[in-house]
Amino acid sequence: MKRYVFISLGLVALALGMSYRNLVILVPLTFALALLTDLVAIRRIFRWKFVAFLAVLVFGIPLFIGQRNALFLGVPYSPEIFRMSVVMAFRSMAILMAIKIFTAHISVEQMAAALQRVRLKQFSHVFTISMHLLPEIRRITLNTFREYRTSVQGWNIFSQTFDWTVKLIVRLLYFAEQYDANQPGKGE
Amino acid sequence: MKHSEAHPTRDTVLIGVFGALWGLMEVTLGVTLKGLRIPMGGALLTAVSAIIFLTGRYFVPRRGSILMMGAVAAILKIFSIGTVIAGPFLAILIEAAMGELLISLLGIHRLSYLLTSVILVLYTIVHPFFSQGLIFGVGIYKIYLETFTRFAEILGIGLHHLLWVALGYAGVHVLLGVLAGWIAFSLPRRVEAEHRQMQSQREGIG
Numbered sequence: 376m377k378r379y380v381f382i383s384l385g386l387v388a389l390a391l392g393m394s395y396r397n398l399v400i401l402v403p404l405t406f407a408l409a410l411l412t413d414l415v416a417i418r419r420i421f422r423w424k425f426v427a428f429l430a431v432l433v434f435g436i437p438l439f440i441g442q443r444n445a446l447f448l449g450v451p452y453s454p455e456i457f458r459m460s461v462v463m464a465f466r467s468m469a470i471l472m473a474i475k476i477f478t479a480h481i482s483v484e485q486m487a488a489a490l491q492r493v494r495l496k497q498f499s500h501v502f503t504i505s506m507h508l509l510p511e512i513r514r515i516t517l518n519t520f521r522e523y524r525t526s527v528q529g530w531n532i533f534s535q536t537f538d539w540t541v542k543l544i545v546r547l548l549y550f551a552e553q554y555d556a557n558q559p560g561k562g563e
Numbered sequence: 564m565k566h567s568e569a570h571p572t573r574d575t576v577l578i579g580v581f582g583a584l585w586g587l588m589e590v591t592l593g594v595t596l597k598g599l600r601i602p603m604g605g606a607l608l609t610a611v612s613a614i615i616f617l618t619g620r621y622f623v624p625r626r627g628s629i630l631m632m633g634a635v636a637a638i639l640k641i642f643s644i645g646t647v648i649a650g651p652f653l654a655i656l657i658e659a660a661m662g663e664l665l666i667s668l669l670g671i672h673r674l675s676y677l678l679t680s681v682i683l684v685l686y687t688i689v690h691p692f693f694s695q696g697l698i699f700g701v702g703i704y705k706i707y708l709e710t711f712t713r714f715a716e717i718l719g720i721g722l723h724h725l726l727w728v729a730l731g732y733a734g735v736h737v738l739l740g741v742l743a744g745w746i747a748f749s750l751p752r753r754v755e756a757e758h759r760q761m762q763s764q765r766e767g768i769g
Binding site: 459508509542548 | 573575578584614618622631639642697698702746749750751758761
């Protein structure tokens with residue numbers, strides 16, 4: 376786990392250090408680090424929407440804004456905005472790769488254990504409880520939602536939704552109290 | 564080991580329950596709203612989140628509880644889907660921090676609930692710019708400003724006209740925030756009354 380945390384932090388550091396002058400060094404370094412760590416996870420970032428957004432950012436935006444005082448194949452563009460867009464594109468790729476590597480290799484359970492280790496005990500305790508209760512909370516919520524869907528009639532949807540939200544919270548409170556009461560050492 | 568660490572207190576369980584509910588809602592409703600491409604989806608999601616954590620805060624009148632609920636919800640969200648969801652993760656943490664700060668400063672009353680909800684829903688307008696600033700760097704703001712200026716030039720209007728459009732958009736957000744705050748303040752009272760009634764019925768049966 377530690378390895379992936381450090382790699383993710385390294386990628387973020389590389390992203391923050393990027394400027395147009397050092398791109399030649401930092402971009403290959405960033406991609407080498409990310410690709411050697413997890414090629415499959417990285418490939419998932421490069422969806423067509425993200426690639427299209429980056430293409431517009433790098434090749435489209437400099438044609439329309441800024442001081443268009445340079446020519447490329449006879450088309451005027453802004454070199455300042457182009458340089459800025461290139462840095463932004465690579466920076467965003469590096470940051471998203473860092474997040475992807477982090478989330479692909481670290482599970483919720485590992486996160487909870489890590490929180491315990493770094494002495495965030497109170498939060499780690501809350502987190503462990505919420506993970507433990509999550510399936511039951513999901514069940515209660517879904518059941519209440521199903522009941523709500525079958526019972527809503529007429530025009531006063533807002534009032535009925537409010538009533539069902541009250542029911543949901545009451546059920547969750549009751550469940551929380553039951554859970555609390557059933558803990559060892561309670562009610563003795 | 565302290566007693567509170569060995570056995571959860573009622574407050575800890577409630578923070579866990581409301582945090583999990585918030586996270587569950589972010590995952591399910593968030594994906595639905597995004598999939599349906601409903602306008603102002605982020606604001607709607609924040610309004611529902613505010614109702615959940617402000618209700619939770621009413622039952623756990625302890626500093627730091629909203630922050631912990633938010634952290635649980637954010638972790639559930641970031642591990643929920645296969646895609647990179649840095650924006651929503653950050654949004655939940657910021658919402659929780661802002662909610663915690665405002666409620667800790669103002670206390671629990673209708674006005675504080677209204678104000679907190681309005682500020683949080685308004686923040687959803689700013690959030691994309693903020694998270695994009697983190698991902699792309701400050702250069703993105705220059706690009707936005709220049710794009711708006713160029714857009715205004717093409718339409719033959721001044722930047723102040725676009726500002727009026729933005730203000731109108733913010734006005735709709737304020738209305739949504741007021742509604743969320745109103746519900747968030749009324750909900751726990753109704754819940755408390757029903758819960759008490761349910762308990763007395765159970766004791767009567769017992």
